[in-house]
Amino acid sequence: xSEHPASEGLRRDLSAxxxxxxxxxxxxxxxxIILVGQWVSSAGxxxxxxxxxxxxxxxxxxxxxxxxxxxxxxxxxGEFVYAYRFLGEGAAFLTxxxxxxxxxxxxxxxxxxxxxxxxxxWPSLRGIRLYEFGGEAIHLGDIVVGVIWTLFFAxxxxxxxxxxxxxxxxxxxxxxxxxxxFLGAAIWRGDVENLKPAFxxxxxxxxxxxxxxxxxxxxxxxxxxxxxxxxxxxxxxxPTVILVVxxxxxxxxxxxxxxxxxxLPASEAMQFEFPAAEAFQRAFGSQAFTMAAMFTGLLGLLTxxxxxxxxxxxxxxxxxxxxxxxxxxxxxxQKTGAPVPAIILVTGLTLVAIPFGRALIVPVISLGxxxxxxxxxxxxxxxxxxxxxxxxxxxxxxFKPMPVIAGVVALALLGLNIYQLxxxxxxxxxxLVLIGWLVLGLIxxxxxxxxxxxxxxxxxxxxxxxxxxxx
Numbered sequence: 142x143s144e145h146p147a148s149e150g151l152r153r154d155l156s157a158x159x160x161x162x163x164x165x166x167x168x169x170x171x172x173x174i175i176l177v178g179q180w181v182s183s184a185g186x187x188x189x190x191x192x193x194x195x196x197x198x199x200x201x202x203x204x205x206x207x208x209x210x211x212x213x214x215x216x217x218x219g220e221f222v223y224a225y226r227f228l229g230e231g232a233a234f235l236t237x238x239x240x241x242x243x244x245x246x247x248x249x250x251x252x253x254x255x256x257x258x259x260x261x262x263w264p265s266l267r268g269i270r271l272y273e274f275g276g277e278a279i280h281l282g283d284i285v286v287g288v289i290w291t292l293f294f295a296x297x298x299x300x301x302x303x304x305x306x307x308x309x310x311x312x313x314x315x316x317x318x319x320x321x322x323f324l325g326a327a328i329w330r331g332d333v334e335n336l337k338p339a340f341x342x343x344x345x346x347x348x349x350x351x352x353x354x355x356x357x358x359x360x361x362x363x364x365x366x367x368x369x370x371x372x373x374x375x376x377x378x379x380p381t382v383i384l385v386v387x388x389x390x391x392x393x394x395x396x397x398x399x400x401x402x403x404x405l406p407a408s409e410a411m412q413f414e415f416p417a418a419e420a421f422q423r424a425f426g427s428q429a430f431t432m433a434a435m436f437t438g439l440l441g442l443l444t445x446x447x448x449x450x451x452x453x454x455x456x457x458x459x460x461x462x463x464x465x466x467x468x469x470x471x472x473x474x475q476k477t478g479a480p481v482p483a484i485i486l487v488t489g490l491t492l493v494a495i496p497f498g499r500a501l502i503v504p505v506i507s508l509g510x511x512x513x514x515x516x517x518x519x520x521x522x523x524x525x526x527x528x529x530x531x532x533x534x535x536x537x538x539x540f541k542p543m544p545v546i547a548g549v550v551a552l553a554l555l556g557l558n559i560y561q562l563x564x565x566x567x568x569x570x571x572x573l574v575l576i577g578w579l580v581l582g583l584i585x586x587x588x589x590x591x592x593x594x595x596x597x598x599x600x601x602x603x604x605x606x607x608x609x610x611x612x
Contacts, residue, residue: 153369153370153371153372153373154302154303154370154372155302155303155306155367155370155371155372155375156371156372156374156375157374157375157378157381157382158310159306159307159309159310159375160364160367160371160375160379160382161382161385161386161389162306162309162310162313162314162444163306163309163363163364163367163447163448163451164360164361164362164363164364164382164383164386164448165313165360165386165389165390165393165444166309166312166313166316166360166441166444166445166447166448167360167361167362167363167444167445167448167449167452168357168358168359168360168361168386168390169316169360169390169393169441169444169445170360170441170442170444170445171254171258171438171439171441171442171445172357173394173397173417173438173441174415174416174417174418174434174435174437174438174441175414175415175416175417175438177189177397177398177401177410177416177417177420178401178405178410178411178413178416178417179410179411180192180350180398181398181401181402181405181407181410181416182346182407182410182411183341183346183347183349183350184340184341184346184347184349184350185338185339185340185341185346185347185407186335186336186337186338186339186398186399186402186407187336187339187340188339188340188341188346188347188350189347189350189398189402190395190398190399191347192347192350192351192354193354193357193391193394193395193398194391194395195351195354196351196353196354196355196357196358197354197355197358197387197388197390197391197394198387198391199355199550200355200358200359200361200387200550201384201387202543202546202547202550203517203520203521203547203550203551204361204383204384204386204387205380205383205384205543205547206520206521206523206524206543206544206547207361207362207364207365207383207520208379208380208382208383208384209380209524209527209543210223210365210520210523210524210527211364211365211368211376211379212376212377212379212380213527214226214368214606214607215368215369215371215376215379215607216368216369216459216605216606216607217366217367217368217369217370217455217458217459217462218237218365218366218369218455218456218458218459218460218605219240219362219364219365219366219368219452219455219456220236220240220362220365220516220519220520221233221236221237221240221456221459221460221605222365222459222605222606223365223519223520223523224236224519224523225463225605225606226523226605226606227522227523227526227527227530228519228522228523228526230465230593230601231586233460233463233465233605234460234465234466234582234586235582236516236519237456237457237459237460237465237466238578238579238582238585239512239515239516239578240452240453240456240512240516241453241456241457242505242508242512242575242578243505243508243509243512243513244449244450244452244453244456244487245453245487245490245491246502246505246506246508246509247445247446247449247506247509248291248446248449248450248453248487248490248491249490249491249494249495249501249502250499250502250503250506251442251445251446251449252287252288252290252291252446252491252492252494252495253283253287253494253495253498253499253502254442254499255286255287255290255439255442255443255446256280256282256283256286256287258435258438258439258442259282259286259439260282261415261435262432262435262436262439266282266286267280267281267282267283268280268281268282268285269281271284274496274497274498274500274501275497275498275499275500275501276500277498277499277500279496279498283495283498284495284496287495288492288495290443290446291488291491291492291495292488294446294447294450294488295450295484295485295488297447298447298450298451298454298479298484299474299477299479299481299484300477300479301474301477301478301479302367302370302451302478302479305447305451308447309444309447309448312440312443312444312447313440313444315440316437316440316441316444317393319433319434319436319437319440320393320396320397320437323397323400323420323421323424323434323437324396324397324399324400326400326424326425327399327400327401327403327404327420327424328400328403330404330423330424330425330426331400331403331404331424332403332404333403335402335403335404335405335406335407336402336403337407338407352557353510354394355550355554356509356510356513356514356554356558357390357394358387358390358391359513360390360445360448361383361386361387361390362452362513362516363448363449363451363452364379364382364383364386366451366452366455366456367451367452367455369455369459370478397417400420400424401416401417401420403424404420404423404424405419405420405423415434415435415438417434417438418431418434418435418438419431420434421433421434421437422434450484450487450488453483453487454479454480454483454484454487455480455483457470457480457482457483457486457487458470458471458473458480458483459471459605461482461483462604462605463596463601463604463605464592464593464595464596464601464604465589465592465593465601466585466589466592467589467592468592468595469482470482470483470486471604504570504571504573504574505571505574507562507565507570507571508562508571508574508575510554510558510561510562511555511558511559511562513558514551514554514555514558515555517547517550517551517554517555518548518551518552518555520547520551521544521545521547521548521551522544522548524543524544524547525544525545525548528544
């Protein structure tokens with residue numbers, strides 16, 4: 142029997158460097174190339190930088206709880222595994238069901254959004270207009286580009302985690318090279334006078350940005366999803382990986398904001414659809430670098446997509462492997478070690494969503510902040526319970542307040558996100574989506590009792606937690 146039966150069939154060969162690439166790629170994404178002008182205009186140049194620095198630092202206690210639980214329970218499934226160990230089967234299924242909604246929706250959103258960035262680089266690919274859905278025109282190119290990239294990532298993931306991680310490494314480091322070059326050029330050619338005003342006069346813009354910045358760093362949650370395929374050395378280095386991911390992401394966002402502000406005054410930033418691309422062009426003094434900025438944004442979108450598809454398939458694999466859902470979800474390829482049915486299911490749902498455009502997916506994405514911060518609360522609670530049950534290691538004694546601090550931060554963020562969602566125009570749409578999804582999950586839970594009964598509690602503990610967690 143392997144040391145970690147929770148990952149039976151999955152290959153444990155991901156390194157700490159590959160975990161970093163997975164998480165960093167999930168965090169950075171593409172939003173910065175569009176929103177940086179809004180950040181600078183609303184909070185001031187230095188205010189926006191500080192908002193991202195503080196927002197990222199606030200998540201370090203939460204990240205520590207993830208790292209502590211990850212070392213204790215290094216199995217595929219992340220938050221699902223922790224909920225199962227400390228809160229029981231029902232809570233674990235609910236956790237996985239919410240994560241599945243979020244991850245699948247993000248995969249679909251990336252598949253739909255990739256055409257938007259692609260057409261900015263190659264406008265001729267848009268093709269003819271086919272129809273309109275939800276007030277948005279759908280072109281032939283939207284569907285073709287989305288389908289091609291979706292099938293590419295499915296192929297990549299089906300080849301195994303190692304190849305997907307290698308491609309992620311290449312994309313992340315290419316993106317970092319572009320970002321570092323941008324920052325260097327901005328410092329060389331920029332003007333500190335463009336940083337004025339450093340802060341917004343009322344402070345309201347700064348506070349508004351500060352409240353949402355932690356959500357931009359939530360991608361580090363992909364690390365625990367990969368622990369079922371991580372080497373022993375990588376598992377030992379989880380705290381370092383998550384800390385470095387958060388710090389590197391803080392530097393990235395703060396650097397992008399600062400670089401943009403140095404070459405593009407706040408008064409002009411809101412005039413451009415892609416302010417970061419305009420800033421690239423001014424920093425390097427060439428129109429060609431507008432395309433370089435768009436390519437960097439495209440890499441960010443692809444790294445996020447790759448990481449989220451990986452995370453989605455591992456959550457579905459975990460609940461199937463533990464027979465809290467149909468067991469076929471827990472099957473893996475003997476040749477590649479990939480959870481084939483889970484990957485195909487996510488890919489199929491993504492392909493179904495593409496023809497409907499963003500109008501179908503946006504209500505689900507609007508739930509993202511609530512779902513993410515709810516996972517933060519869950520992990521903080523599980524970390525606290527773990528301490529109470531004396532399962533935390535010696536290192537935990539050095540950071541006794543961490544679960545409490547993490548819990549306070551997570552609850553505050555959850556409350557703010559619920560309030561923001563409830564007070565946003567059209568909030569009934571996301572609310573109905575969530576209720577419908579939960580009802581669907583309840584039906585699945587009630588109709589698959591025979592599946593759960595086919596496995597004893599001891600067998601399920603080994604299947605989900607592994608020998609280390611089942612002790």
